[in-house]
Amino acid sequence: MEISQGVHLIKGVRGSNCYLVTHPELTLIDTGMPGQHRKILSYITSLGYENGKLRRIILTHHDLDHMGSAADLQRVTGAAVCIHRADADCVLGRSPRRPFWKAWLSSLATLWPEFRPPEITRLLEDGQNMDLLQVIHTPGHSAGSITVKYGPVLFVGDLLRWGRVFKQTPRCFNEDSSAIRDSIKKIASLDFDLLCPGHGKPVFGASHKLRELGSRWSWGRQ
Numbered sequence: 001m002e003i004s005q006g007v008h009l010i011k012g013v014r015g016s017n018c019y020l021v022t023h024p025e026l027t028l029i030d031t032g033m034p035g036q037h038r039k040i041l042s043y044i045t046s047l048g049y050e051n052g053k054l055r056r057i058i059l060t061h062h063d064l065d066h067m068g069s070a071a072d073l074q075r076v077t078g079a080a081v082c083i084h085r086a087d088a089d090c091v092l093g094r095s096p097r098r099p100f101w102k103a104w105l106s107s108l109a110t111l112w113p114e115f116r117p118p119e120i121t122r123l124l125e126d127g128q129n130m131d132l133l134q135v136i137h138t139p140g141h142s143a144g145s146i147t148v149k150y151g152p153v154l155f156v157g158d159l160l161r162w163g164r165v166f167k168q169t170p171r172c173f174n175e176d177s178s179a180i181r182d183s184i185k186k187i188a189s190l191d192f193d194l195l196c197p198g199h200g201k202p203v204f205g206a207s208h209k210l211r212e213l214g215s216r217w218s219w220g221r222q
């Protein structure tokens with residue numbers, strides 16, 4: 001479903017939201033749990049693109065529900081897989097996930113028959129640009145969590161969630177909840193309209209709504 005010009009939310013992907021940016025080249029943002037690649041590929045095909053047109057996969061962070069199908073998509077399409085350097089070792093199993101229960105959960109993930117880690121072809125850093133996409137380092141949920149800005153659209157991964165208002169991801173899911181506040185303040189200063197979270201619905205008019213969250217925290221006094 002096209003939710004904004006050149007931005008699609010691929011419905012029916014299990015795990016996280018999976019977004020496709022089509023202009024100027026095909027970029028996928030997050031991939032859902034393992035086993036979701038066929039659904040994602042058939043959506044890309046339904047738009048009239050061949051699989052090989054997928055240029056890159058950007059992972060907002062290392063969690064399995066976001067990177068689970070990256071390896072299969074990479075195998076079929078040859079797309080580059082990009083993640084912030086601070087999360088790369090978790091994807092490759094070279095450093096343990098935090099908080100501790102994620103390390104435990106990820107050891108179970110390796111038993112998942114369809115799961116393999118992707119080959120990371122590009123390490124991302126704050127401020128980096130790829131075509132019209134800008135990488136913003138927004139640590140907290142994980143050390144290498146990123147937000148991706150595409151014109152007036154922000155893809156924030158698990159930085160925050162939307163209920164009736166914006167909320168932080170619950171503390172127990174985060175590596176460093178105090179860093180999340182700083183990251184949310186960082187994106188609140190940007191010029192944007194549509195916020196695309198890793199879970200839940202995309203939010204229009206989000207800049208204004210995010211400022212409401214800021215006023216609850218009394219940002220002006222800090």
Ligand SMILES: [Zn+2]
Nearest residue numbers: 016065158198
């Ligand atoms: Zn998630």
